Amino acid sequence: MAVPIPGPGYAITVRVEAPASASAAGDLAVAVGNVGGVVTAFDVVEARTATIVVDISCNALNQDHAEEITAALGAVPGVHVRKVSDRTFLIHLGGKLEVQSKVALRNRDDLSRAYTPGVARVCQAIAANPSDARRLTIKRNTVAVVTDGSAVLGLGNLGAAAAMPVMEGKAALFKRFAGVDAWPVALDTQDTEEIIRTVEVIAPAYGGINLEDIAAPRCFEIERRLREMLDIPVFHDDQHGTAVVVLGALRNALRVVGKKITDCTIVVCGVGAAGSAIIRLLQSEKPGDVLAVDIDGIVHSGRPGLDDNLASIAEQTNHRGRQGSLADALVGADVFIGVSAPNLFGAEELATMADDAIVFALANPDPEIDPSVAMHHAAVVATGRSDYPNQINNVLAFPGVFRGLLDAQAHDITDRMLLAAAAAIADVVHEPNASFIVPSVFDPSVAPAVAEAVRHAAQEAARAGEVAAGQ
Numbered sequence: 286m287a288v289p290i291p292g293p294g295y296a297i298t299v300r301v302e303a304p305a306s307a308s309a310a311g312d313l314a315v316a317v318g319n320v321g322g323v324v325t326a327f328d329v330v331e332a333r334t335a336t337i338v339v340d341i342s343c344n345a346l347n348q349d350h351a352e353e354i355t356a357a358l359g360a361v362p363g364v365h366v367r368k369v370s371d372r373t374f375l376i377h378l379g380g381k382l383e384v385q386s387k388v389a390l391r392n393r394d395d396l397s398r399a400y401t402p403g404v405a406r407v408c409q410a411i412a413a414n415p416s417d418a419r420r421l422t423i424k425r426n427t428v429a430v431v432t433d434g435s436a437v438l439g440l441g442n443l444g445a446a447a448a449m450p451v452m453e454g455k456a457a458l459f460k461r462f463a464g465v466d467a468w469p470v471a472l473d474t475q476d477t478e479e480i481i482r483t484v485e486v487i488a489p490a491y492g493g494i495n496l497e498d499i500a501a502p503r504c505f506e507i508e509r510r511l512r513e514m515l516d517i518p519v520f521h522d523d524q525h526g527t528a529v530v531v532l533g534a535l536r537n538a539l540r541v542v543g544k545k546i547t548d549c550t551i552v553v554c555g556v557g558a559a560g561s562a563i564i565r566l567l568q569s570e571k572p573g574d575v576l577a578v579d580i581d582g583i584v585h586s587g588r589p590g591l592d593d594n595l596a597s598i599a600e601q602t603n604h605r606g607r608q609g610s611l612a613d614a615l616v617g618a619d620v621f622i623g624v625s626a627p628n629l630f631g632a633e634e635l636a637t638m639a640d641d642a643i644v645f646a647l648a649n650p651d652p653e654i655d656p657s658v659a660m661h662h663a664a665v666v667a668t669g670r671s672d673y674p675n676q677i678n679n680v681l682a683f684p685g686v687f688r689g690l691l692d693a694q695a696h697d698i699t700d701r702m703l704l705a706a707a708a709a710i711a712d713v714v715h716e717p718n719a720s721f722i723v724p725s726v727f728d729p730s731v732a733p734a735v736a737e738a739v740r741h742a743a744q745e746a747a748r749a750g751e752v753a754a755g756q
């Protein structure tokens with residue numbers, strides 16, 4: 286397995302009182318290093334003749350490791366630990382979002398235009414022409430990030446309240462990368478009908494709906510029915526955001542190894558929300574074959590007990606009717622895409638793949654195969670982690686996708702728009718290589734490129750619809 290590295294997800298600041306000696310700083314740093322912590326900042330906040338007070342910021346592996354670092358500092362002779370702050374929790378205090386007015390309210394005239402009596406004229410204009418809501422309200426630039434908390438990250442069913450930190454973070458990413466105003470809508474129900482009805486009745490305030498952390502298979506029906514009911518785009522990021530980035534990365538990986546997708550056998554391990562969407566989007570590229578693998582092995586039409594989603598997947602994939610385990614699926618495969626569980630296979634199974642194999646092991650934080658092992662055999666390796674090259678991260682997709690949809694005033698979202706987004710992500714990387722098949726999430730050119738591609742595709746779809754209606 287890859288050696289875990291202390292990271293900012295478990296960052297602490299320990300305030301200690303220490304003797305004012307020449308060796309004090311070194312003693313404290315050594316104490317942290319001896320237990321595997323990483324010092325990221327050392328700030329003297331108070332100095333006296335005999336003592337100093339220091340804030341030591343450190344990265345740890347987990348909560349237990351943070352406590353071990355604290356204990357190690359307290360064990361240094363003459364050192365007293367005053368306080369320990371968890372820096373991750375600190376940035377969440379009071380939430381991560383706020384509302385700010387875009388208009389100045391300096392006097393009675395401003396108030397009369399922004400609110401009563403002037404606002405009444407705007408209300409009447411929208412009542413007479415409902416489409417004006419996109420022009421005269423926040424609907425023009427606002428997305429609802431909707432969850433029921435049933436599949437929060439990889440943590441499972443934590444409920445609506447516990448899902449809020451993720452939804453706030455999602456909203457912050459929308460704003461940071463694409464200037465989209467997004468707001469968390471955490472629903473205290475996991476009843477499919479209640480969720481659909483609730484989203485339906487709140488939809489007039491929003492230009493788009495981003496479904497998030499809703500468990501499969503309910504997420505499929507919720508998205509499908511909302512798309513049928515609403516006149517705004519509905520996008521389940523766990524499905525389509527992942528699929529878009531995976532396809533963009535795969536396009537460049539295939540360029541690196543000199544293969545065509547039409548000649549490739551692709552194994553997709555995990556057939557939940559993400560895996561199902563990846564398979565369906567891949568079909569647009571006409572791959573040689575796709576083998577879907579879940580906990581019960583290779584999906585095929587003759588396997589008993591298939592639910593509606595797996596039955597649909599079976600119809601689209603596995604043209605030769607192969608059966609067996611993940612290890613059987615990997616034999617001769619050109620591409621492995623994992624969105625499943627950690628540590629499912631190793632070097633022996635990997636060696637059975639085709640030459641110049643591509644491995645996307647995206648289970649997080651622990652991939653389906655140790656990336657350092659995968660790199661010994663595969664030509665290109667990608668993960669969902671930030672401490673290896675080629676991080677497959679949905680933030681490359683969803684901000685730009687919604688920016689483009691909002692700018693086009695789109696009423697729905699199509700596979701053509703998703704394919705355009707994937708191509709835009711791939712094209713940001715002009716000269717891909719084995720360690721660089723997707724751009725950095727902080728590359729400022731990504732979101733605008735995705736937005737422009739989606740906007741163009743949406744406008745083309747609208748024009749085609751108008752032509753069809755006219756005929």
